[in-house]
Amino acid sequence: MNSINKNDIKVFRTENSKLDQTDFENLAFGQVFSDHMLTCDFKDGIWQKPIIEPYGPISLMPSAKIFHYGQSIFEGMKAYKDKDGKVFLFRPMENVKRLNKSAKRLAIPELPEDFFMEGLKALLEVEKDWIPEKEGSSLYIRPFVFATGEGFHASPANQYKFIIALAPSGAYFAGKVKVLIEEKYSRSANGGVGYAKAGGNYAGQFYPTQLAKDKGYQQVIWTDDTSHEYIEEAGAMNVFVRIKDTLLTSPTSDRILDGVTRKSVLKIAEDEGIKTEVRKVKVSEIVEAAKNGDLKEMFGAGTAAVISPISGFGFRDEDFELPELENSYAMRIKKRIVDIQTNKAEDPFGWRVQV
Template sequence: MATLTKNDIKITRTETSKISSIDFNNLAFGQVFSDHMLTCDYKDGKWHKPEVVPYGPITLDPSSKIFHYGQSIFEGMKAYKDNNGDRFLFRPMDNVKRLNLSAKRLAIPELPEDYFMEGLKALLDVDQDWIPTNEGSSLYIRPYVFATGNGFHASPADAYKFIIATAPSGAYFSGKVNVLIEEQYSRSANGGVGFAKAGGNYAGQFYPTQLAKDKGYQQVIWTDDTTHEYIEEAGAMNVFVRINDTLLTSPVSDRILDGITRKSILQLAEAEGIKTEVRKVKVSELVEASKNGSLKEMFGAGTAAVISPISGFGFRGDDFEIPEQDQSFASQLKNRIVAIQTNKAEDPFGWRVKL
């Protein structure tokens, strides 16, 4: 039972809303921010009560440990509004639990679940008009925690800040992407923090991704850190491969994020009668399947894009095109997930949470 409710949360409203200046018909992803944010501080050995305040800059001491030792974790989720104006979240408790899983791995104090959920509800009550109703749009929600404690000593901080900021957003990707299979750089390693949503995981991806872009690709397919024989993730997303009529994805591990969209796709595919296999997929298997015509689809899966089709991949100087399918698994599964998220279809899984 929650010890905190949204009615317990102090709310300080902005004096002037900027919502009238926003063109909701032309929203980029994560570039426009709502009027308010939730903040909550950890100090003196405990999390203090969250509050909703106007969105704006924060002040940190130059010795704050976030700048020096990178204790930073985050989540990504969305809020939706249907034609009746009702508001919904998608599997929010999965985000809460994964945030705390990430926190534990980075020696950050775990956040009380009711602080997260009740704080989010209070924030979305205040900024409910910021949830778009345009097709393909949603309110992107970014909960994150970072070290604010001071000092140059290499140790966990003694103070942290939890923030939830939101951004009305359009599509993350438009169209298909062409990817390069990465064999030199690794996203993560055994025993590391690849399974956590740690900021440093993504910082380490930018340079190899830029190298791939310089070669004409939009993203990279990460391979295992030891042999580079197996595909693992697609950029910042989980990766799926369709060989003939079987949908394959890598098992989660120390190196691979347990994606909420990934889990949803597997469960939904089973319900739709699509055969799935969770197993390691060799790069050589992918190449061979492309050559013999059994590779039907590849796509990335994550909260921001939901599903992002991959049009082809590069490997050791060769490019392999993936033909378009008239009835692709990617479009079938994305349409079903989005319909559940936006209350346009029944939700037999209990994923949709009405606010």
Template sequence: MVNNIPVEKAKTSKIHNVDFDNLAFGTTYTDHMLVSDFNDGEWSAPKIIPYQPVTLEPSSKIFHYGQSIFEGLKAYKDEQGSVWLFRPMENFKRLNKSAKRLAIPELPESHFIDGLTALLRLEQDWVPQNPGSSLYVRPFMFASGTGFHASPADKYKFIIALAPSGAYFSGKVKVLIEEKYSRAANGGVGYAKAGGNYAGQFYPTQLAAEKGYQQVIWTDDNNHEFIEEAGAMNVFVRINDTLITAPTNDRILDGITRKSILDIAKDEGIDTEVRKVSVKEVVDAAKNGSLKEMFGAGTAAVVSPIAAFGYKDVDYELPELGDSYASKLKKRITDIQYNRAEDKFGWRYKVV
């Protein structure tokens, strides 16, 4: 038992076969995972079992109607060997927000927080201490109930799996402002972390990659007039000395890194604006030299600087800055995450 959660230990550990100095992102998995099932109107008590395949019937509704949501957060190990999470309650709240939108039963807080804490205490040796590395945490829920009729399932599964990972991105990226495809629409599920949102992004991103871009800047679904997100991240634009990001709505994910950047920027005395940002404003700023920075923000990369963007067959290079907002804000966040600096916001959560 860990935190009163039953544990079925793996017979052997894989940890000795892992090269922690050369970790890809999210492709190596720890020895155990946490599971809970929704049956007969309630979630079962969570338990920890060896990491293993999940068996589902072909008629399971996840395959037919896409009731699938997930979260992403990280566990960090400081120089003393303590393990920390960053704002996990925000992930829990957003998971249930996504669940409600996709007609999935909401999860009890104890299943998420206590279950995650127990799993991380068991797997604490898997949290890397290498610079830039962390233990990626993937909580997810999906419909396991069966039936071909188009309706919510009667059974669901909740799992937390862990993956020691290196840095998500290295270097700056070149992005394409999307003029045809949309990530999400008004009244849709863009604000939820639904699996289908990401499936719909892959094809336009492939088209952009064929043109030499690493990511897509998504625009609104009506006229493709306003920028909204950068790939799977929120996007920030710096015009002169003002940092601007789009407001959250039905189409835009309420990113935890996004919120943290806004709070830290204000603490640093950086002018911030949360408002619509038109493509025309960004292009005009690039032309007249007032566009200083663009970067994506999300759990995996924290901050991903944008080196250039393309729009209507024209590429616009961004300047190289010695003291960029992107680097300053990323350092502030990662110093909090790795327990290297004061956490005046109360965001760190100690696991062990």
């Protein structure tokens, strides 16, 4: 099966919709799931035709290789509704490309782009009533691929499953975020899979993040794996630092995810006339800027939160608070992105895609 159109995809509708029982005014992030999901199997050396079926459990054998060797990748996207009920995606082809980049790194068969995009469009047509209209809410989209082929031999599987599941969601973070700069544990290493959205990358973050939470922080700022001198990411997000009037972020590498929101922040900053530098940023530079008053802002950037301002950070048993700015770069850039995503503003970059 080499090419499909959304009209080729069979839809098996649920007989028991949860739509009427869902409180769209009080949505947590990623806790409520829509009625249907898209599924697609890889077997006999090819991806089979996707179908849309009721959201529900998956049956796997105990010997399925996902349980033993961790071949699992995913993406994060959102769908938005404007005031006229039109549905939009934000830079979806970037997610398609990154999913396949992750697949290649984990020896998973790459997914045909039309299987992803046509499948997603068909699913959103079925589930359009699940897209929240409340300000700040959206339909979170989780495409993922995992190994279903069986065997205890340490080798790539011969069968896989691609799924897109949907979760109407409110804000990812509520309130201020305080972070701890990590010096012992590493998120990823040179030559590793840090640039891929592999499930194991996130599993490895949970323990050091919990240690940070026990100390009163909400997230960790990861540093490089060798010297721990340079900041890399903030939790599961790319991190930006504003020193004086310059916005800094680390270059992508084997260790750092090439975030869609990260690229969008840099482009909008350029469009707004904000000076940016993509370079390695030393922890000592941030600490010194915090002490002399030059550190104006820090924020994380990612699909789930869009932009999450950081109110303060801890480093070597010392805490540093950031000033509260009326016209911060974070909120200025976030508004530009969200207004494009929700069709409230012109899209000079061609990022918004109507479904």
